[in-house]
Amino acid sequence: MITRLQPAKYSPANEIAALMPDIGDVVEAAGFPQAILRFRNDRWADAVGLGTLSDAEWIGHFGRFRPLSESMPDPLALRYHGHQFRSYNPQIGDGRGFLFAQLRDGAGRLLDLGTKGSGQTPYSRFGDGRLTLKGGMREILATEMLEALGVNTSKTFSLIETGEALQRNDEPSPTRSAVMVRLSHSHIRIGTFQRAAYFDDKALLEKLTDYALTRLYGETPRGNPPAQLMGRVMERLADLAASYMVAGFVHGVLNSDNINVTGESFDYGPWRFTPKWDRFFTAAYFDESGLYAFGRQAEAIHWDAAQLAVSLRPLVEAEPLIEQMERFPALFEEALARRFCWRLGVGTGGDASALVQAAVQGMVETGTEIDRFFHDWRGGRARAAERYADESWAPFREAVAGFEASGNGSHPYWTDESPCSMHIEEVEAIWNAIDRDDDWQPLYDKAAAIRRMGEAHGNAPDVP
Numbered sequence: 001m002i003t004r005l006q007p008a009k010y011s012p013a014n015e016i017a018a019l020m021p022d023i024g025d026v027v028e029a030a031g032f033p034q035a036i037l038r039f040r041n042d043r044w045a046d047a048v049g050l051g052t053l054s055d056a057e058w059i060g061h062f063g064r065f066r067p068l069s070e071s072m073p074d075p076l077a078l079r080y081h082g083h084q085f086r087s088y089n090p091q092i093g094d095g096r097g098f099l100f101a102q103l104r105d106g107a108g109r110l111l112d113l114g115t116k117g118s119g120q121t122p123y124s125r126f127g128d129g130r131l132t133l134k135g136g137m138r139e140i141l142a143t144e145m146l147e148a149l150g151v152n153t154s155k156t157f158s159l160i161e162t163g164e165a166l167q168r169n170d171e172p173s174p175t176r177s178a179v180m181v182r183l184s185h186s187h188i189r190i191g192t193f194q195r196a197a198y199f200d201d202k203a204l205l206e207k208l209t210d211y212a213l214t215r216l217y218g219e220t221p222r223g224n225p226p227a228q229l230m231g232r233v234m235e236r237l238a239d240l241a242a243s244y245m246v247a248g249f250v251h252g253v254l255n256s257d258n259i260n261v262t263g264e265s266f267d268y269g270p271w272r273f274t275p276k277w278d279r280f281f282t283a284a285y286f287d288e289s290g291l292y293a294f295g296r297q298a299e300a301i302h303w304d305a306a307q308l309a310v311s312l313r314p315l316v317e318a319e320p321l322i323e324q325m326e327r328f329p330a331l332f333e334e335a336l337a338r339r340f341c342w343r344l345g346v347g348t349g350g351d352a353s354a355l356v357q358a359a360v361q362g363m364v365e366t367g368t369e370i371d372r373f374f375h376d377w378r379g380g381r382a383r384a385a386e387r388y389a390d391e392s393w394a395p396f397r398e399a400v401a402g403f404e405a406s407g408n409g410s411h412p413y414w415t416d417e418s419p420c421s422m423h424i425e426e427v428e429a430i431w432n433a434i435d436r437d438d439d440w441q442p443l444y445d446k447a448a449a450i451r452r453m454g455e456a457h458g459n460a461p462d463v464p
Helices: 015-019 042-047 055-062 133-148 190-198 202-216 225-247 294-315 318-325 328-344 352-366 370-376 391-400 424-437 441-457
Strands: 024-026 036-040 076-078 082-084 087-089 099-104 110-116 155-166 175-184
Touching: 015 099, 015 202, 036 055, 036 133, 042 155, 055 155, 076 099, 082 190, 110 133, 133 155, 133 175, 133 424, 133 441, 190 202, 190 294, 202 225, 202 294, 225 294, 225 318, 225 328, 294 318, 294 328, 328 352, 352 370, 352 391, 424 441
Parallel strands: none
Antiparallel strands: 024 076, 036 155, 082 087, 099 110, 110 175, 155 175
16 A cells, blocks of 8 residues: 555564465575676665665675574475466465565564565476566566555565576577666465465465454454454455456456455566556457456455455354455455545545446546556546536436535646556556667656656545
8 A cells, every 4th residue: 555654673573483384395596697686676676674784785685695683594485286377276485485574563463575586495396496677677667657656565675687598488588797786575375375274284275364454454263263354355355346447457367366465466477557548458469368357456456355265264164254255345345446436536436436437438438548548637627628528427427516626636746637547558668778779768767757756646545
């Protein structure tokens, strides 16, 4: 979420030890020929007490992976299974990353520092365990944009170029390499529970349930802990699905191993932002059936959540889990209205569902871009009335008239001629500047522009 972050003292943790040795394997990072710091997220580093690290110290921890003081002694490649495009795969796990450290922010929330591109693990299969520099750059852009648009997302914490030439089938090769560190509210996935259920490990399922409730949600287990956890996951995942829609975001690979139990979005491969409200828009070229298309993301996330319910069945009867599953459609509709009003900058006193329906109808019929629509209508009043004089917008004009402005409508961003967007053409242009001229300024400038937009939007609504 967008938050007004405050500097905090470094507060190390090692809560994952409560799940060892069942949750992961001790591994070592690859030795890289170079370590060139390309991006450090000082905003979040300050929030977890690591902002005072020198660049050399930063590289030592996040490029050479020297342990953080009093946190985890060794990196762990986490074990999990998952459905990948609805086909169950028991041969996965952290194949090019590991959990490196745990720590807490100033509010006491447990956070993980995990890697991508840090070398081979027991789960690498035929992969080299590396990350392309372009992939790391794309993840910076995805996480910065999503955070600014209020999506509960992991944060790209560090990107270091590592000096290897990588061969890839889906982009020009050889290509540059990198190692990335992300800051997340847990790496415990639905697939983590699926693996425990696959091996009929009830003891591990119980430990995972307790870990999620106590360490991640800060709740005391009561009554029926599996159903309690299922309820929390439903609420968070419904909100996540709604936030994707309001942001115009398509994750691309919503497999059950890419959905964590805190409802936090993470792991950005073939992501895209759809310019227009096109429910058939897909992000991954290999998603030939459109399983994870823009308009099917709520369905996909709900399906993944059902796999968590199946995994918890050894601990509890089906009925309480089904009851929680059946809440999802209503939770999603409520979250969609809540988040739509937030981005639009209006209160929720009117008929928010009718407002959303009329807005989507207008965008579809006129081809208005999503970012353009929200930018023009911030506060509930069109800044360019002639753009919305078409009869297609009549239902929306009528619906929005009953809403009062809310949020930060005075920020200078709202007087900009054009909204801040992140479409594929700009992503490619930023990469071309890096690849061709080693020019990183367009990336840094875009990150600054995105954060300015995030300040204008303010804090996203919390899950009730």
